[in-house]
Amino acid sequence: MKVSQRTEYGIRAMISLARHYDDGPSSIKEIATGEGIPGAFLEQIMAELRRGGIVESQRGVNGGYMLSKSPNETSVGTVVEILEGSLSPARCESDCSKMPDCSTRTVLKKIEESITKTLDNIYLDELLKVGVHEE
Amino acid sequence: MKVSQRTEYGIRAMISLARHYDDGPSSIKEIATGEGIPGAFLEQIMAELRRGGIVESQRGVNGGYMLSKSPNETSVGTVVEILEGSLSPARCESDCSKMPDCSTRTVLKKIEESITKTLDNIYLDELLKVGVHEE
């Protein structure tokens, strides 16, 4: 049930973009050095976030990434959903033909609802207000 | 953020024990064949649940495992906590000296609270009432 390093990097990067929302695009290199994330790895992550539609990219000199919407319209739930594939902790699809009477289904569904409700209501701008760290 | 196969097996086994709460101990073999879980693997899982204190074992002929408390006193949260080590999705300890200004901390903490609150309020007997499967 741990979140992957990939996802944690992704969240950090998104918060970084939120912090510099008015400063034009941030390059991979800027984000990577600022957040202590391996550049080539972050490159993959940003590409996935772009395909997910929550960031946009500008190629070439002075290019980089920027949020598609403003920080108070971008929820952490979306970020995690894109990077983890889904917010559900279940190992199987919803139809689950192989084990149709799996008794943990109910439990996993409740966990998912709980996580979704929580994450969909946290927006990037809130994370900035609180301060970068623990709170 | 997927739950491990190990944990899913564990939950299923616990529900099985709850179902047969009044029938005396269930052996590994009985649970394993009933739930379609590899026996030698389940053996490890049950041992861990026993060390966690939520099941008790009886060795020797006619032995097996049984719940330490009644199904309506055993929460799924405890089961998952024992098998996954913790309910927190964070990758690092709470003090986190290596990256003290990690901006995802706040998020991960909220996820944990959310999961804890949810799972600690689901008890094994509820899962029986609903029916074994989807609901």
Added chain:
DNA sequence: TTTAAATCCGACTAAATTAGTAAGGTATTA
């Protein structure tokens, strides 16, 4: 028009984790 900065893309590798097996020991009861 050339050059440098940057995203883009796919393939690859190494490390870590997970799932599962195997073997032998120990307690209990019939």
Added chain:
DNA sequence: TAATACCTTACTAATTTAGTCGGATTTAAA
């Protein structure tokens, strides 16, 4: 004393994760 069933540790194979690398493409600036 024989059978049953838990107990423990060690091992292996498969999968996933984290991260690297090389090169192609786009773009703005010099």
